[in-house]
Amino acid sequence: MVMDKKMIVSSSPHIRTIESVQSVMTDVLIALFPVSLMAVLLFGYQALITMALSVVTAMVVEALWLRKRDLYSDGSAAVTGLLFALVLPPAPPWWLIVFGSASAIIIGKQVFGGIGYNIFNPALVGRAVVLVSWGGHMAGNIWSPPQPFAFGTDVSAVTGATALAEPSEAMNYSLTQLFIGTVPGSLGETSALALLIGGLWLLYRGHIDWRIPVGFIGTVFVMGALFDGGFYSTHLATGLFHVLAGGVMIGALYMATDMVSSPVTPRGRLIFGIGCGLITMLIRIWGVLPEGVTYAILLMNAVTPIIDNFTVPRQFGGVKKSA
Amino acid sequence: MAVNEMKLPETVVIPLQQHIGAPCEPLESIEVGSEVKKGQKIAESSGFVSAPIHASVSGKVTAIGPYNHPLGRPVEAITIESDGQDKWDENIKAPESHDNLSPEDLRKLVREAGIVGLGGATFPAHVKLSPPEGKKIDIVVINGAECEPYLTADYRVMLEQAEKIVFGLKIMIKALGAEKGVIGIEDNKAEAIKLMEEAVAEEDSLSVEKLHTKYPQGAEKMLIQVTTGRVVPAGGLPLEVGVVNHNVGTAIAITDAVREGKPLIERVVTVTGAGINNPANLLLRVGTLVSEVVEHCGGLKENTQKLIIGGPMMGLAQPSTDVPVIKGTSGILALTDQDVHLAESSPCIRCAKCVDACPVQLMPTSIAQAAEHDKFDKAEKLHAQDCFECGCCAYVCPSKIPLTQWIRIAKAEIAKAKK
Numbered sequence: 001m002v003m004d005k006k007m008i009v010s011s012s013p014h015i016r017t018i019e020s021v022q023s024v025m026t027d028v029l030i031a032l033f034p035v036s037l038m039a040v041l042l043f044g045y046q047a048l049i050t051m052a053l054s055v056v057t058a059m060v061v062e063a064l065w066l067r068k069r070d071l072y073s074d075g076s077a078a079v080t081g082l083l084f085a086l087v088l089p090p091a092p093p094w095w096l097i098v099f100g101s102a103s104a105i106i107i108g109k110q111v112f113g114g115i116g117y118n119i120f121n122p123a124l125v126g127r128a129v130v131l132v133s134w135g136g137h138m139a140g141n142i143w144s145p146p147q148p149f150a151f152g153t154d155v156s157a158v159t160g161a162t163a164l165a166e167p168s169e170a171m172n173y174s175l176t177q178l179f180i181g182t183v184p185g186s187l188g189e190t191s192a193l194a195l196l197i198g199g200l201w202l203l204y205r206g207h208i209d210w211r212i213p214v215g216f217i218g219t220v221f222v223m224g225a226l227f228d229g230g231f232y233s234t235h236l237a238t239g240l241f242h243v244l245a246g247g248v249m250i251g252a253l254y255m256a257t258d259m260v261s262s263p264v265t266p267r268g269r270l271i272f273g274i275g276c277g278l279i280t281m282l283i284r285i286w287g288v289l290p291e292g293v294t295y296a297i298l299l300m301n302a303v304t305p306i307i308d309n310f311t312v313p314r315q316f317g318g319v320k321k322s323a
Numbered sequence: 324m325a326v327n328e329m330k331l332p333e334t335v336v337i338p339l340q341q342h343i344g345a346p347c348e349p350l351e352s353i354e355v356g357s358e359v360k361k362g363q364k365i366a367e368s369s370g371f372v373s374a375p376i377h378a379s380v381s382g383k384v385t386a387i388g389p390y391n392h393p394l395g396r397p398v399e400a401i402t403i404e405s406d407g408q409d410k411w412d413e414n415i416k417a418p419e420s421h422d423n424l425s426p427e428d429l430r431k432l433v434r435e436a437g438i439v440g441l442g443g444a445t446f447p448a449h450v451k452l453s454p455p456e457g458k459k460i461d462i463v464v465i466n467g468a469e470c471e472p473y474l475t476a477d478y479r480v481m482l483e484q485a486e487k488i489v490f491g492l493k494i495m496i497k498a499l500g501a502e503k504g505v506i507g508i509e510d511n512k513a514e515a516i517k518l519m520e521e522a523v524a525e526e527d528s529l530s531v532e533k534l535h536t537k538y539p540q541g542a543e544k545m546l547i548q549v550t551t552g553r554v555v556p557a558g559g560l561p562l563e564v565g566v567v568n569h570n571v572g573t574a575i576a577i578t579d580a581v582r583e584g585k586p587l588i589e590r591v592v593t594v595t596g597a598g599i600n601n602p603a604n605l606l607l608r609v610g611t612l613v614s615e616v617v618e619h620c621g622g623l624k625e626n627t628q629k630l631i632i633g634g635p636m637m638g639l640a641q642p643s644t645d646v647p648v649i650k651g652t653s654g655i656l657a658l659t660d661q662d663v664h665l666a667e668s669s670p671c672i673r674c675a676k677c678v679d680a681c682p683v684q685l686m687p688t689s690i691a692q693a694a695e696h697d698k699f700d701k702a703e704k705l706h707a708q709d710c711f712e713c714g715c716c717a718y719v720c721p722s723k724i725p726l727t728q729w730i731r732i733a734k735a736e737i738a739k740a741k742k
Binding site for chain 1: 395
């Protein structure tokens with residue numbers, strides 16, 4: 001008898017979005033598809049192995065840590081594993097991939113309490129760990145030039161420097177090459193085009209805020225144009241070079257926009273993006289390292305709570321606090 | 324769905340608290356066994372912020388005592404068994420002329436008719452027509468934005484009773500000494516916009532404002548901002564920016580009171596949701612039991628899991644259908660297992676979708692976190708009190724955190740600490 005049935009009583013709202021943490025993470029994986037595909041097209045089977053090994057390691061380590069049988073679960077481990085692979089050279093040794101991916105999950109995320117509680121971007125923590133541990137595999141003249149559409153070729157047979165290493169190296173690559181991605185570099189950082197496609201998808205789905213990438217990329221462009229002496233033909237071209245070379249695009253669209261480790265306030269996100277761009281360029285132009293995206297984002301992650309505290313939005317109808 | 328009148332209910336249960344403010348007491352003449360007529364006043368309160376209550380059917384009082392109430396706690400109520408005659412109280416007749424009524428007369432009339440805000444907040448209407456000394460109200464805003472998704476009652480009355488809405492608006496303007504009237508309607512209701520525009524075509528001081536369709540467009544402060552460009556200060560009332568805001572249904576009730584002398588004893592209610600066999604917009608007597616309404620609409624489907632009085636975002640879940648329709652009941656909603664997601668919440672991933680969704684620019688996740696850790700001073704610093712509980716934050720949360728509920732707890736604790 002329907003009339004006697006007791007209804008469920010709970011607090012409003014009574015309807016909820018169908019979106020879940022898992023669907024958000026799956027959207028991020030979809031966004032990473034173009035750049036992953038590009039990595040395979042440019043760097044062949046080794047790219048595929050690197051990505052697969054990293055993703056599987058991340059999922060297995062997380063499942064073991066949480067003692068859960070569900071490998072995919074909320075999808076966040078797969079995202080971390082794939083992002084970590086995308087910031088590795090095309091063909092690193094297998095143990096470096098496994099160690100770094102496991103570090104990303106354990107040191108980057110689980111020791112803080114798991115998803116939602118990590119202070120730093122887990123994938124970049126993994127990268128920082130392998131960078132300081134085995135620098136010889138991560139920096140220097142280790143970079144393989146891409147071999148487009150040569151799936152079976154061992155790309156690690158030839159290596160060299162990236163465009164960011166020396167001004168003389170930079171001149172070897174045109175802005176068009178940098179945009180399409182046919183330059184040496186990390187698996188997922190070379191193709192600005194593929195990164196932009198995925199980034200637009202995330203924007204469309206409402207998972208990232210334009211303020212972080214615009215703040216980040218804008219600052220890199222302006223500082224590159226103003227302070228790097230126009231070494232890459234003109235000042236404007238130098239600004240563009242800094243945007244397209246190295247990890248700025250993947251960092252600005254996928255790493256800095258990591259929900260957990262970036263601010264939640266609109267103003268805070270803009271400040272965060274600008275801060276990332278600023279530190280990246282300080283390292284690139286005046287620092288000893290050729291590239292600074294990883295450390296820039298990790299440093300800004302550390303100050304995210306402070307940024308949030310100082311950028312609480314004024315509530316509707318609120319008055320400016322007078323001193 | 325055109326508005327239909329439901330068959331006369333067999334019994335009505337009329338709670339003595341149907342408005343914000345002092346509850347009513349039964350009149351001395353009303354006791355178990357009393358014969359009452361439709362429209363007869365049966366309860367009132369001497370408080371200014373209150374509204375008297377009238378019998379909605381003719382018949383016999385069979386009980387006076389606590390009865391289930393949509394707010395969740397039993398409230399004193401007068402039960403009337405209908406005699407099936409539906410006879411009006413003889414004292415109710417149309418005033419001879421309403422043209423020479425003074426603002427004070429109008430306020431009295433509105434109060435005596437027991438009119439409250441029909442959008443759902445049930446604030447006594449005469450109070451909102453009585454600006455405090457020294458406050459000049461120049462604009463009256465009429466809410467035609469439909470307060471919540473699923474509900475279509477306001478839309479239907481705009482289509483069917485546009486003339487009455489305009490008349491009611493003019494009465495409000497007169498009572499307040501205001502200059503302009505604006506009717507705000509969401510742009511997905513083109514037909515209502517057209518009809519209302521025609522209805523105000525002859526009036527220079529009245530206009531219709533087309534609004535972007537977006538919940539919570541019908542929330543008072545949002546509506547005032549989009550129709551007048553004025554921002555009601557945080558913690559303040561609309562009258563502080565010279566605006567008073569009423570629902571379309573309230574305007575109609577005022578028209579009926581002023582032109583025909585009728586008290587508020589019925590209202591249009593949207594009965595809908597996937598769990599209702601025959602959804603409808605019904606003109607219902609105040610006090611009609613939801614069980615009778617549901618039966619009239621073909622009953623509930625087997626997989627109904629939630630019964631809500633009001634809308635899906637701010638409405639109140641009821642344990643059963645044994646609860647009366649009151650003046651503020653805008654909707655009766657039956658949700659099925661398809662709509663009800665009782666997912667367990669997972670940790671906040673700081674996606675900030677709640678921050679972006681909040682119409683009053685709060686940080687729901689931070690307030691909820693503060694409340695979860697009993698840090699109510701922090702919740703207060705984050706302006707928890709400015710939340711009007713629209714539910715957008717909890718709706719968008721991918722982690723399914725009951726954010727609105729946490730903020731409600733924070734608000735209650737902050738209010739307690741202030742006492």
